[in-house]
Amino acid sequence: MKHVRLRLPTKSQIERVVKAARSAGLDVSGFRIEPDGSIVVFDKSATPKDEFATWQESRPN
Numbered sequence: 001m002k003h004v005r006l007r008l009p010t011k012s013q014i015e016r017v018v019k020a021a022r023s024a025g026l027d028v029s030g031f032r033i034e035p036d037g038s039i040v041v042f043d044k045s046a047t048p049k050d051e052f053a054t055w056q057e058s059r060p061n
Helices: 011-023 051-058
Strands: 028-033 039-043
Touching: 011 028, 011 039
Parallel strands: none
Antiparallel strands: 028 039
16 A cells, blocks of 8 residues: 655645635635645635525515
8 A cells, every 4th residue: 555645735825825815805714625735715705504594684674
């Protein structure tokens, strides 16, 4: 069995990615580091809402 070394990004690489995402207009809510070392950034506005919140917003006040 071949030993595979994980490639984890450094703190400065993560900070650079988050800063770039923010300057691109994203509201960063978090990130994930993949096994290959890539960084996935999560946008707060892209989080799905639950059905109740959607229903509440659609109701007239």
